[in-house]
Amino acid sequence: MPAKRKTRAVRRVSGAAQLARLREENVALRKTVRALMGRVERAVDSQGTSFSWFQAAAKLEQTVRQRTRESEQLNDRLKRELQSRHEIELALKQAKQQAEEANQSKTRFLAAASHDLRQPLNSALLFLESVQEEQIPPGDRELVRRSRLALGALNNLLGTLLDVARLDSGDIQPHLADFPLAALFERLEPEFQALARAAGIRLRVRPSSAWVRTDAHLLETVLRNLISNAIRYTRRGGVLLGCRQRGGALQICVYDTGVGIERAHLEAIFAPYYQVPGATRRSDTGIGLGLSIVSRVAQLLSLEREVRSRPGRGSLFAVRVPYGTPQADAVPGAALGRPQPAARTTRPLLVVVVDDNPEALLGMAVLLEKWGCRVVSAATATEALVQLISGDLTPDLLLSDYHLAAGAKGDEAILEIRREFDRAPAAALMTSDPDPALHKRLQGLGFTVLDKPLNLAKLRALLARLPG
Numbered sequence: 001m002p003a004k005r006k007t008r009a010v011r012r013v014s015g016a017a018q019l020a021r022l023r024e025e026n027v028a029l030r031k032t033v034r035a036l037m038g039r040v041e042r043a044v045d046s047q048g049t050s051f052s053w054f055q056a057a058a059k060l061e062q063t064v065r066q067r068t069r070e071s072e073q074l075n076d077r078l079k080r081e082l083q084s085r086h087e088i089e090l091a092l093k094q095a096k097q098q099a100e101e102a103n104q105s106k107t108r109f110l111a112a113a114s115h116d117l118r119q120p121l122n123s124a125l126l127f128l129e130s131v132q133e134e135q136i137p138p139g140d141r142e143l144v145r146r147s148r149l150a151l152g153a154l155n156n157l158l159g160t161l162l163d164v165a166r167l168d169s170g171d172i173q174p175h176l177a178d179f180p181l182a183a184l185f186e187r188l189e190p191e192f193q194a195l196a197r198a199a200g201i202r203l204r205v206r207p208s209s210a211w212v213r214t215d216a217h218l219l220e221t222v223l224r225n226l227i228s229n230a231i232r233y234t235r236r237g238g239v240l241l242g243c244r245q246r247g248g249a250l251q252i253c254v255y256d257t258g259v260g261i262e263r264a265h266l267e268a269i270f271a272p273y274y275q276v277p278g279a280t281r282r283s284d285t286g287i288g289l290g291l292s293i294v295s296r297v298a299q300l301l302s303l304e305r306e307v308r309s310r311p312g313r314g315s316l317f318a319v320r321v322p323y324g325t326p327q328a329d330a331v332p333g334a335a336l337g338r339p340q341p342a343a344r345t346t347r348p349l350l351v352v353v354v355d356d357n358p359e360a361l362l363g364m365a366v367l368l369e370k371w372g373c374r375v376v377s378a379a380t381a382t383e384a385l386v387q388l389i390s391g392d393l394t395p396d397l398l399l400s401d402y403h404l405a406a407g408a409k410g411d412e413a414i415l416e417i418r419r420e421f422d423r424a425p426a427a428a429l430m431t432s433d434p435d436p437a438l439h440k441r442l443q444g445l446g447f448t449v450l451d452k453p454l455n456l457a458k459l460r461a462l463l464a465r466l467p468g
Contacts, residue, residue: 022078029067029074117158118432119357122453125151126363129456130370148198155453160289162434163221164272167296174215174301175436178324181208181250184220185241190457192227192239199231202238210243210250213324217436218297219252225290226254226317234258237314246320251306253318260311269307270295294319349466350393352376352384354400354413355430364399367456371463379405381413385420395425396466402431402442411442426466430454 128148133141166172189205196203212219223241230239237257244251261269265276273288298305298319309315351368355361356379365375376393378384388395398417400410414427428448431438439449448462 019078019081022074022081026071026074029071032067118155118452119360121151121155121158122430122432123357123359123363125155125453125456126360126367130363130366132370145198148194151453152195152198159434160225160293163293164289166434167293167300172218172300174218175440176213176215178211178213178327179216180326181210181212181243181252184216184223187220187458188223188227188241190461191455192231194457195228196231196239199234201231201234201236203227203231204238204240206240206242208243208250211324211326212250212321214301214303214321215436217439218301219319219321222294222297222303222319223252223254225294229290230254230256230258230315230317234314249304249320249322251318251320253316255314255316257314260313260315261307261309262311263309266307266309270305348372348374349396349463350374350376351397351399351463352378352388352395352417352425354378354381354384354398354404354410354417356380356401356405360401371460373463380408381416384413384417388417389420394421394423397463398425398427400427400429402429402433411445411447414447426462428462 125148128144128151131144133144136144185205185208189203193203227239227241234256235258239257240253240255242253242255244253261276265274268274269276270291272292274292275288294317295305304320306318306320307316349372351373353361353364353368353375355364355377358379361377361379365377368375376384376387376395378387387393395417398414400413402410404410404413410429410431414429418424418427426448427446428450429442430450430452432452434451442449450459450462
C-alpha cells in the first residue's frame with residue numbers, strides 16, 4: 001500500500017477509535033448519574049428526616065455538577081475531534097486535487113515537449129539520410145552510422161517519456177479489434193532492422209498468418225519496447241521476433257543472444273527505473289522505463305507476460321495475445337494504416353510536401369530528390385496550389401505535416417489541394433502526436449499516418465506502392 005494511502009487509512013481508523021471511546025465514556029457517565037440518583041432515593045426512604053433530605057440533595061447537587069463538567073469536557077473533546085477530522089479530510093482532498101492537476105500538467109508538458117523536440121530530430125534524420133555515403137571517406141561513414149544510432153536512441157527515449165506520461169494520466173482506453181499480426185510485423189521489421197544493423201547485429205522476423213484480438217497500437221508499444229531493449233543489450237548475434245501457440249493463445253516472443261539476466265532480477269526489471277547491476281549494455285541505453293511500460297500496458301490489455309533468461313546466453317520476453325477472427329474482406333494492414341500495394345512505373349513521382357518548418361521542408365525535399373522524386377515544397381496549401389497550377393502539374397502524393405502554422409491542420413490542407421484535381425492524389429500525414437484516436441480518425445479519412453521522426457523504410461514502401 002502506498003505511504004500516503006496508508007497514512008490516510010491509519011488516520012481514519014484512529015479517529016473512529018477515539019470517537020467510539022468517547023461515546024463509551026459518555027454512556028458510563030450516564031449510568032453513574034442514574035446509580036447516584038437511585039442511592040439518594042433509597043437513603044431518603046430509609047432515613048425519612050429533613051436533614052437527611054438536605055444532605056442527600058447537597059451530595060446530589062455536587063455530584064451532578066461534577067458529572068456535568070465532565071460531560072461538557074467530553075462534548076468539547078468530541079467537537080475538537082470532529083473538527084480535526086474534518087480539517088484532515090479537507091487537506092487530503094486538496095492534496096489529491098493538487099497532485100492530479102500536477103500530473104495533468106506534466107502530461108501536457110511532455111506531449112508538447114515531445115512534439116517540439118521531435119521536429120528538429122526529424123529534420124536531422126532527414127538530412128542524415130540524404131548524405132551520399134559513397135562520396136565520403138570510410139572513416140566518416142562510421143561517424144554517420146553512429147549518428148543514426150544516437151538519434152534513434154533519442155527518439156526512443158522521447159517516445160518512452162510520452163508513453164509513461166499517458167499511462168500516468170490514465171487517459172488510455174484500449175480499443176480491441178481483430179487484425180492480422182503480419183501487418184504489425186511488416187510495420188516493425190524495416191525500422192528495427194536498420195537499428196540492428198547500426199548496432200552491428202542481426203534482426204530476424206518470422207512471418208505469421210495468425211489474427212489476434214487486442215489493441216493494435218498498444219501491442220505495438222509493447223513489441224517496440226521489447227525489441228529495442230533486446231537490441232540494446234545484445235553485443236553479438238542477433239534478435240528474433242516470432243510466435244508460438246500456447247494454451248489457446250498466441251505467444252509473441254522476442255529472443256536475443258544478449259548478456260542475459262540473473263534469476264533474482266527477473267521480476268525487478270519490470271519496476272520503473274530499475275537496471276540490472278553490472279549489466280553490460282550500450283552507451284545509448286535508456287533510463288529503465290521500457291520494461292515497466294511493457295508491464296503496465298500488458299496489465300491494461302489483460303495480457304500474460306513471460307520472461308526467461310540465462311546469464312551470458314540471452315533472454316526471452318513474450319506476451320500471450322488472444323486469437324482473433326480472420327476477416328475475408330479485410331484489407332491487409334488497414335488496422336495499422338499500412339500503405340497498400342499498387343503497380344508502379346518508372347516515371348518519377350511528383351510529391352507535394354507541405355510543412356511550415358523550413359528545416360523539415362528542406363530535409364524532406366532533399367531526401368525525396370535523392371530517391372528520384374520530383375518535389376513541390378510549400379508552407380501552406382495555397383502556396384502549393386500556386387506552384388501546381390502555374391506548372392500544370394498533377395501530384396502523385398500529397399505529404400503534409402499535421403500541425404501547421406496559425407492552427408491549420410494538415411488534413412484540411414490536403415483536402416484543399418485535392419479539390420483542384422479530378423483524380424484525388426494519394427495522401428499521407430506526418431505527426432508526432434501518439435494519440436490512437438487521432439490516428440484512427442485520419443486513417444478513417446483515407447490518409448496514411450507517418451509517425452515523426454519518420455520511419456524512412458515505411459516512407460519508401462509507400463512511394464513504391466503508388467500507381468504510376
